[in-house]
Amino acid sequence: MKKLMGISFILLMTAGALAGCNTISGAGQDVEEGGQAVQDAAS
Structure with a gap:
């Protein structure tokens, strides 16, 4: 029983x-896209 609980925990x-x-990873992509949008708007 303990072995099953250990495997389940892992x-x-x-x-x-x-x-x-x-x-x-998804949050990093969102931040990158937001930065790109700001950069595009500034130029």
């Missing part, structure tokens, strides 16, 4: 880490 932590990476 899988949940891995899924959370991957979701977090995708979220940060």
Whole structure:
């Protein structure tokens, strides 16, 4: 039973880490696009 709980915990932590990476990546792209829009408007 403890082994199953340990494996479940590891899988949940891995899924959370991957979701977090995708979220940060998406936020970085949004900031980059916003900066590009400001740069285009300024020129």
